[in-house]
Amino acid sequence: VSGSLLGPGPEFDRIRAIASGLGSRAAGLGDDCALLEIAGTTLALSTDASVEDVHFRRAWLSLEEIGWRATAASLSDLAAAAAQPIGILAALTMPGSEPESSFASIMAGAGEAVASVGGVVLGGDLSRGASISLTITSIGRAPRPLRRRGARPGDGLWVTGELGGARAALMAWKVARTPDPGARVRFARPEPRIEMAGWLAKAGATAMMDLSDGLASDARHLAAASQVALRIDLDRLPCHPSVPGEAQVVGEAPGSFAAQGGEDYELLVTLPAAFDRKPDRGLALTRVGSVEEGEPGRVIMERNGVPVTLTGYDHFA
Numbered sequence: 001v002s003g004s005l006l007g008p009g010p011e012f013d014r015i016r017a018i019a020s021g022l023g024s025r026a027a028g029l030g031d032d033c034a035l036l037e038i039a040g041t042t043l044a045l046s047t048d049a050s051v052e053d054v055h056f057r058r059a060w061l062s063l064e065e066i067g068w069r070a071t072a073a074s075l076s077d078l079a080a081a082a083a084q085p086i087g088i089l090a091a092l093t094m095p096g097s098e099p100e101s102s103f104a105s106i107m108a109g110a111g112e113a114v115a116s117v118g119g120v121v122l123g124g125d126l127s128r129g130a131s132i133s134l135t136i137t138s139i140g141r142a143p144r145p146l147r148r149r150g151a152r153p154g155d156g157l158w159v160t161g162e163l164g165g166a167r168a169a170l171m172a173w174k175v176a177r178t179p180d181p182g183a184r185v186r187f188a189r190p191e192p193r194i195e196m197a198g199w200l201a202k203a204g205a206t207a208m209m210d211l212s213d214g215l216a217s218d219a220r221h222l223a224a225a226s227q228v229a230l231r232i233d234l235d236r237l238p239c240h241p242s243v244p245g246e247a248q249v250v251g252e253a254p255g256s257f258a259a260q261g262g263e264d265y266e267l268l269v270t271l272p273a274a275f276d277r278k279p280d281r282g283l284a285l286t287r288v289g290s291v292e293e294g295e296p297g298r299v300i301m302e303r304n305g306v307p308v309t310l311t312g313y314d315h316f317a
């Protein structure tokens with residue numbers, strides 16, 4: 001991909017094919033946001049689709065939660081670039097049989113999510129379709145944009161918050177169990193880490209991305225974009241409290257379970273080796289590994305010092 005490099009996987013092979021087909025008609029595909037310099041300001045733009053029966057099932061979420069979740073997922077890409085949200089555009093598709101109030105309910109959730117980080121709903125589009133689909137385009141300002149490239153050998157590798165909660169909820173729903181309430185919140189109302197992202201940028205972060213497909217797969221994109229290798233200690237991952245129980249059900253170690261869990265929307269960030277500050281607010285920041293010279297794009301994950309092979313979520317795998 002021109003201007004940026006992606007890790008392996010069928011979804012990303014499709015992006016590579018699109019980029020090569022577009023050639024010079026595309027600019028720098030493959031980062032969390034498109035960054036545009038306009039009149040002395042850097043604008044950050046990102047778009048994200050949330051599709052019924054692909055990203056969520058109606059039985060799992062309220063309409064407000066469907067709106068919140070889709071919006072938070074899109075805003076999370078602004079966080080990845082350390083951008084401050086201005087607002088969102090929403091393209092909403094719903095069956096014609098839906099009452100009028102359903103449209104307002106979904107958009108109430110979307111509005112609440114964007115307001116939680118200081119933005120507004122700027123506009124959108126409605127369409128009739130077979131099922132619910134909500135595509136959110138987020139627009140922000142990025143005075144000090146971070147990208148997936150920029151990690152240097154010797155940097156520390158860190159994650160915000162806790163991982164694996166959204167996957168824990170998903171695993172419970174998939175076998176018709178009621179998820180742990182805390183895990184359900186992680187899936188239904190993820191929080192875009194906008195404020196933390198700004199703090200990390202000021203603290204000297206060298207590269208950043210958000211975790212949408214799971215650490216095991218997302219880390220490869222940061223490693224590929226930065227042309228470095230990453231070493232991750234799975235025993236150090238900050239797991240959501242619901243993870244040990246769900247991991248045991250599927251016979252995985254908690255760290256492996258959390259590393260393969262998508263949709264936590266936490267941040268993966270590299271910081272200079274000497275960094276050891278604590279963020280002022282409640283959100284955790286945990287060092288999980290390091291940046292190394294080595295085969296560009298390689299991610300070595302270890303448990304008890306032994307390398308293990310894991311995968312994340314790929315839409316087309």
Ligand SMILES: [Mg+2]
Nearest residue numbers: 032077210212
């Ligand atoms: Mg992203």
